Amino acid sequence: MAFDGLFIHSLLNSVAPALVGGRLSKIYQPFNQDLILTFRKERKNQQLLISANAQYPRFYLTKQVISNPDKAPTFVMVLRKYLEGSVLQSINQVGVDRIINFCFSNRNELGDQVQLDLSVELMGRHSNVILYDQTSGHIIDLLKRINPDENRARILLPKAKYELPPLNPGLNGFELTESDFNQEMADCEPAAFAKKVGGLDRDDRDELTGYLEDDNTYSTFKIFMQQFNKSGAFILKTPNNKRKIFPYLPYHLDLVQESTDSDLNHALDEFYQYQSNRDWVKQKASQVERIIKNEQKKLSKKIIKLNKQLNQAENSEGYRIRGEILNANLRQVKPGMTKISLPNYYDNNQPIEIKLDAALSPARNGQKYFTRYKKLRDSIKHVKQQIDIAQNNLAYFDSIQTAIDNAEPQDIDQITDELISQGYIRRPQKQKRRKKITEHNLNKFKLTSGKTVLVGKNNYQNDWLTLKKANKTDFWFHVKNIPGSHVILQDDHPTDADIAEAAEIAAYFSKAKDSAHVQVDYVQDKRVKKPNGAKPGFVIYTGQNSIEVTPEKDRVLSKRID
Template structure:
């Protein structure tokens, strides 16, 4: 189920007592459509994540450590001005709609008390977060400013009067009395049409509600279904197509398999959205560098195709030498001013061959022209091969950057951006004074194998170099997917068992371009056999004496070994 009206009602039964009467102490906007509000209550800090992301609009309490950007966006500066230090008086949902209002009390610069509302609208691509004055109803600012041409229903700009969006009519099932139920049943005797009259349900909820009404078309059955939303828990279920769904109750009428459950709905929500949110945040932060990587890969791919054509032409240049020799052999038959001549080719049983001539050149010069072109092409083979090698190495480098992005956490993107900047692919900003962060073991991904041994994983090329060439004991074992971009993986053990090797190889396969493959070949070797060639790009090493193992990376099993 999505964040529909009933889901929000359920979440607020848990969230309201946690936050109301708390003091808003910090606000930051880590990503384009996401806000984090730090509310202090009972000497504890509670972090409320609010996302107006079109694909996954949501809000819940989070324990995730989300980096605060160096430069605060305009909307956050406005929120800080008006809301920091304010008290959260109440949280109210608009009916059973996907709109939640957070009511704050604060004092302005003159010391007068002001009532402010932070309205969170979770409505797909129309999701927004709007701050307005409760007394005047005027919008102070909003996360997404909308051009009037894009939304004619209401004006979503600062200083405009705040108005609710157009709402769908429907019945709130949480408030239906038995008399109202009986009247509805009389008006809509078919359960399908009956269920259609209710608001606040998404497709899954509606289908489950229909199941209850089909089983027993009674007021008790209706109460049983809607009672779930006053006592929520967290359930993750999976569809037959292996897509995860989140519910605050356990559905019985849908074809779903229970994956996990948690009495703490906020924790369950965070676990459910963590991976998806991580991907969204990485996507938002990495958009600029992904465009650079994509453009460089396209340019290199085109260059390699062009160079390969030149190489094919150079390697098939023997025809020019043959034509030059034939012209020299039959020079007496070549007359000045001729544009072409047909001669017997003694290399192919005197089969006739047509040779083009430049009428402005003498017969001897025409022959020499073919020899010169032949020699030029032959001489170019070495240069072209070198250029193809360099282009392929650069393409492999950008593949490694893309793989690092694909497996990155949001905080890793800055390091990848710094690497591209140092390599000259991103222009350094004159006013940028971001301090280069020293790499430590804390920056790496750390895993604990089933027998307790530790595995370290680099998350970008600089970390890979540091881990392999500086951090690792020369007697430890190094793992890397064969002939593909991927992380450097170090098993901190001098004499690993077969099971250790298998588990470390699975981790290396997961943190590589082949993470979705069923059969992945992984090389492993002692660190002392790893060398970095002079002038090689970050992350590139060579090795000898390796062994290989074929594995299938299973995401849940691998991530269960990760130490946060």
């Protein structure tokens, strides 16, 4: 289900007690549409994530560690000026709509008490976060400034009067009396009544319709509504394996229960973690991906051009043959000729046409063919070397793209550092000191046998894991001839089952993650070496064995540990 009004009502049952009365101590905007507000209450910190993302606008308490960017956007600077250090007085939902007001109390520069509202509007592509003064009703600033010609319903700019968006609230199910219910139901079917109730998305309307079709009474309606006064969560799957989250367990929808969670915030944190990570990585890696695509495009064109040159060089015998035939028949060449047909004694004296430069003598024309032949033959070794270099560089950028596909937001900084060190990105004047890689940076998995598997998420981590972290007797895994993560099984005598599970993890964290029958090489770490001058992440190894696996996402990620 979507973040509809009744879902928000359920969520506030746990968010409000955790935050109201707390002091707002930290505000930052890690990504374009996302804010993190840290509250201090009862000697504990609580992180509130607010997202105005058009596809999945949301808010909830999060445990995720999200880095604070070096430079704060304008909106964050305004929020810090007006809200940092203020006390959250209350959280109010507008009816059962997708608008939530966080009401703060603070003092201005003159020491006067001021009341400020941070209004969070979760309305698809119209989602926004707006800071306004309660007393004057004027907007101080907002996450998305909208030009008047883009929104004629209201003005969404600083200093404008704050107005609610046009709403179609419908019936408030929490306030509906029995007589009102009976009156509404007197002349309509359950499905039509469900459409009149505000704050419901399609799934909730279908579920309410099912309740009322079973028993068309006010008590049944109240039972349905009371489910939104709880704070637990249920994760369910559709027939096509799409995951949905509910604050109650629906009985009338075609869904299969996957899991439950007593904490709705925790469930939301896990539910959105993968999708939000993908979105955040995409935002943070946009510059890197642009460079990668440009380099891949240039290298692909270069390889095509070099292969054409190599093919021409390897088929250059025609120049030598023409030169020899021309030298053997110099007397037949007349001044001013641009071409001549002579018998080819390499092909049963069949006529061969030879182009001539009218400005050169016959002997010089023959020498020109020999020079061309020698130049092409001599270029073969150089062209092959250039093809190898270009193919290795292309494989390197494939490995960078694979690392981005498997990355979490905090990993992008290391990938950017790598491209800076390789000269593909200009080094900033004030570059942050590179953080030391530790085991905490890696992905960690526990196999069925209890043994630990470590997975690098980028080339720097791969090098550190393979060359520094791993014991020489540990087993090293990598997909065969495909970009992917280095994987270390921390054991010197793994069973066949251990090898199969570790290989599946290696296959999943590679470019072949969506493929079947993936070949994975494995060998003891002591047999893995890094050539001098090799690019980050590139190693060579000998004495390996191979295993064929088919990675399955759910099976792999179920073994992951924090």
